[in-house]
Structures are given as structure tokens and as C-alpha cells.
Amino acid sequence: xxxxxxxxxxxxxxxxxxxxxxxxxxxxxxxxxxxxxxxxxxxxxxxxxxxxxxxxxxxxxxxxxxxxxxxxxxxxxxxxxxxxxxxxxxxxxxxxxxxxxxxxxxxxxxxxx
Amino acid sequence: xxxxxxxxxxxxxxxxxxxxxxxxxxxxxxxxxxxxxxxxxxxxxxxxxxxxxxxxxxxxxxxxxxxxxxxxxxxxxxxxxxxxxxxxxxxxxxxxxxxxxxxxxxxxxxxxxxxxxx
Numbered sequence: 001x002x003x004x005x006x007x008x009x010x011x012x013x014x015x016x017x018x019x020x021x022x023x024x025x026x027x028x029x030x031x032x033x034x035x036x037x038x039x040x041x042x043x044x045x046x047x048x049x050x051x052x053x054x055x056x057x058x059x060x061x062x063x064x065x066x067x068x069x070x071x072x073x074x075x076x077x078x079x080x081x082x083x084x085x086x087x088x089x090x091x092x093x094x095x096x097x098x099x100x101x102x103x104x105x106x107x108x109x110x111x112x113x
Numbered sequence: 114x115x116x117x118x119x120x121x122x123x124x125x126x127x128x129x130x131x132x133x134x135x136x137x138x139x140x141x142x143x144x145x146x147x148x149x150x151x152x153x154x155x156x157x158x159x160x161x162x163x164x165x166x167x168x169x170x171x172x173x174x175x176x177x178x179x180x181x182x183x184x185x186x187x188x189x190x191x192x193x194x195x196x197x198x199x200x201x202x203x204x205x206x207x208x209x210x211x212x213x214x215x216x217x218x219x220x221x222x223x224x225x226x227x228x229x230x231x
Binding site: 035037039047048049050051054055060092094096099100101102103104105106107 | 147149156157158159162174175176210215216217218219220221222223224
């Protein structure tokens with residue numbers, strides 16, 4: 001199974017400052033169809049995960065443009081350009097390229113300093 | 114899109130539970146569906162996936178940890194997804210989410226808690 005490793009485990013951020021989360025996969029996530037099925041989810045306390053970004057860099061409708069995804073191969077990044085209070089939660093990366101199974105990163109907690 | 118799980122609860126080891134997921138707000142028959150579970154210790158773990166009708170060799174797929182014990186199914190006439198869980202173990206204790214598939218889970222229900230304990 002593909003192992004997804006996220007860093008850091010926790011990211012204390014000042015409001016209005018940027019945050020960056022790294023996700024590394026144990027194998028390349030480039031699918032035979034040429035796509036890279038790497039997604040990012042946000043989970044606020046007490047809520048289910050919410051899809052933010054799919055196929056590395058495509059934002060879901062309604063997701064603020066301060067969220068952006070980038071990367072290729074085995075290294076991926078989620079960036080929040082200016083953290084707001086509503087961004088507090090745990091962020092997960094997930095790969096669907098080498099399905100089954102889907103595999104998720106261990107999560108990165110974004111909190112306000 | 115609305116997904117609502119039900120059927121969770123407390124069950125003894127070796128027991129059974131059937132989870133349901135009622136879907137609305139989209140054409141259920143057009144989408145594959147997943148079950149994913151979450152614990153503080155292991156995080157998010159994929160459990161199972163079913164295609165639009167569940168037929169064929171890969172119509173249903175399972176994580177190794179639940180293969181042979183859990184069965185995923187769906188009733189497209191009722192817009193409902195199911196997870197039959199047998200021979201439950203303490204390590205199956207988790208919040209179980211159903212999720213719609215769109216290159217991976219794109220919409221999730223609020224989850225239902227399953228606790229396996231004597």
C-alpha cells in the first residue's frame with residue numbers, strides 16, 4: 001500500500017500569515033492515464049472531512065482561493081496564503097492513484113498562535 | 114449533496130451491525146460510493162467501495178482488515194448504501210463515514226460511531 005507522510009504534525013500560525021503543509025508518497029502518484037490523484041481535505045472539530053483540492057491543484061467550488069495545492073510525483077504541498085480563524089482544523093492528503101486502497105496522510109493540525 | 118449514516122452503536126465482540134447511508138441531492142445511481150472509518154489512533158482508513166451497481170469482479174472492494182467480515186451493498190431504488198459488519202472486533206471501533214466517489218471521496222456524511230466492547 002502507498003504510505004502518505006505529512007509534515008509537520010502541527011502548525012501554529014498567526015492570523016493573516018501563511019501556512020504550508022507537506023505530503024510525501026512512498027511511490028509516484030502519476031497514474032497510467034497521466035493524471036495524479038492527490039487530494040487535500042480539511043476536517044474542522046466535530047465535522048467530517050471536507051474536500052478542498054483534487055488532482056493536486058484543482059480547488060473545489062466554494063473553497064477560498066487562499067488555499068492552493070501544488071506538487072508532482074511524490075511531493076505535494078498545500079498552502080494557505082493568509083490563515084483565517086475558520087481555517088483551524090486538521091488537514092489530510094489522500095491518494096487514489098494506486099487504488100485499492102485509498103490511503104490518507106496522518107494529518108496536520110493547523111492552529112492559531 | 115446530503116449523506117446521512119445511521120445504525121452505529123455498542124456491540125459485543127463477535128457481534129454484527131448494519132450501517133445505512135441515506136443519499137439525497139444527487140443522482141445516487143451515477144456514483145460509486147465508499148465507506149471510510151476514523152479513529153484517533155489510526156486516523157482515516159478506507160474500508161470499502163462499491164460501483165454503481167456492485168456487479169462484476171471488482172464491483173465491491175474491501176480493505177484487507179475487513180475482507181470476509183464486512184459486506185458493502187446498495188439499493189439504488191432507495192438511494193441507500195449499506196455496510197453489513199459481522200464478526201466485529203475491538204479494533205473495528207471507529208466513526209464510520211459514507212462518501213461519494215469522484216476521483217476519491219468528495220462528499221462525506223457526518224458519520225456514525227461504532228463501538229465494539231464487552
